[in-house]
Amino acid sequence: MKVRKHYVPALAMLGCSALLAIAAGDTQAPPTTLTSPTTPEKAPGADGFIQRWLLLEPIGANGLIDSAVQAIVRKEYFPDQFTVVPHDGDKVSVGDAQLVWHAVETKNYNINLFHFARTLGKPTSNVLFWAVTIVNAPQEVRGVRLAIGSNAASVWWVNGKQVIGIYGDRQTVIDDGVSKRLKLNKGQNIVRAAIVNGGGATDFCARFLDADDKPLVKGFTVQVK
């Protein structure tokens, strides 16, 4: 039986830079695994996981089955939502709310969205998170696969093309959803994800697999602006 975690009451509406401030300075602040990036680019972790992302503050959303998730992610919430490459601190209006993009980094294999939203005093249940990262490849790389895990459902795009959709109330499992073989272009490649959570913990992980299905641990860097 899955025991739902309950939403932690909102702390306060915080700006993008407050993420670190709370994590570092307020002893009452809940723990977080996320920090702000301090370098222009970052190589993938030892197991190939992409540890640097731009996250948009959560949008209310309800539904985890295939059709519900597809309807949620295809709804237009803000202009250019399938093409925008945001900067840290960029703001978008979604309905009456103004939401902020945050650059985050983790030393873990996963991005803990529960930590992200809770630290900002935002809801963690029945929400949609948008995530974007830039993958810089010095050379074209063919035959790789994007491999992700997410809690809960998620849909993923690489360079504008949907490559993965996994649905239902699920936990993050490494290499749960895997794309068909794809090509990383020389230069910038945009990886975009929409993660829909029902209740409780929420997080995701992502990496590329090479042509032999081994984690791609070099040959690209990750950048957020």
Place this chain on the structure above:
Amino acid sequence: MKYAMLAAALALSSVAFGLDGQIGIHDPSTIVLCNGKFYTYGTGGSSLVSDDGWTWRAGTRLPRTGLAPDVIHLGDRYYVYVAANIGAQPKAAINLISSKTLDPASPDFKWEEGGVVASSDGIEESNAIDPGVFLDPNDHRLWLVYGSYFGYIRLVELDPKTGKRLHPNDQPRNLAINCEASDMIYHDGWYYLLATHGSCCAGAASGYNIRVGRARKVTGPFLDNSGVDMMLGGGKLFLGSSGRDIGPGHFGLLDLGQGVQKFSLHYEADLDRGGASVLDIRPLLWRDGWPVAGENLKEGAYEIESVRTGTALELAVEGMPVGGRPGRGGRGGGRGMFAGTGAVIPPQDVAQVSTSWPAGNIDPRLANYLSQAQQKWAITAVADAGGYPGSPYFKIAIAGTDRTLAVTEDAELVVLPAFTGAPEQLWRFDELADGTWRIMPKAIPNSKSELALSAVGSSFATLGKFDPASEKQRWLLKTP
């Protein structure tokens, strides 16, 4: 074609397949490959040849005929050992003949006599028939086992450079008694002596059954699973009569590489072929250090589950819980969350739930098995589409529909709305040593790669190079 008569009526029931074509043979030799063709030779000069190991036809008789030949490919030659009684049993001799090829169309098809490699004088406790030749993979020494019910199964050493007897003055070693049709194989530190017990040559009354003992040395002692020496009549049952196949005998290893092993044999009587003695090829499995006779795939409806991930192959459509979506408080309708409906929930009707499925191509994916219609695959043999050692090619479709698993040009999977019979829609199932299955398409469009169904992710299947050491390409076929 044997199965063609049955397939239509038994589309989702269990149907075992015999080999196709002309498969009448008694005492078949080990099957060997020569220039892409499979060959086997039997008693009385019979010979069978196949392009794919599934459909067989009569081959060319050997220049020397006799009892239960065996054949091995060493270097650039094929060595065939043929026994014949040279008087009243048990006076017999085993002769060697060799050729650079088994293909009579080749200019190299030329047999040379190699002389007698073993014999029995009619008085000693041996009958020098039923040769089985074995190359030890550890030290590359070549051995011959032979014998029948007059006395012992015996072992002599051969010269791997010539196929002839080494040390012809040395006395043969006795390995077993009260059996015939012996052969030896090596696996994981053990030598296995497989031999046939029971009576032959009596059609459906034949008691032939294949027994096995094992030893740490090629010279024995070969003990069965109860510790009984085969010199005392021991022997663990490897394969007896079953179904409509009576009297299995004459084991021969067919090693296809990458851990895929099969074995050849004959049944004294195939009841579906009028009780004729016929060839068969079946998977060779291993369990607790003993060989186990596997079965070729039977038609039926299956859950196809990844050994690696535990998730099942399904059509990537939104699933409907069997019995419908539970309402608030569960399905009990006031009976409580865990009480169920109080009645049997029937299997999901694919005709009903499939009305919401897209009409065109749909990707497959892996998911937790929930007994839903998009997770049940009907696997049916395809007539006149060829096969592989032991089986025909199969079609894999969502049960109750024609939605067919196929391979795309970029070596990914897709489910087509209808089956057309194209090679990329045909599938090969090889049972592996642990009883799991390797599943491979007959062809990949515009590619000569040989790839297998592979679970790269928990929710994603594709095609990948078969890795015997990995569980990615191992699948369970479960009753849904």
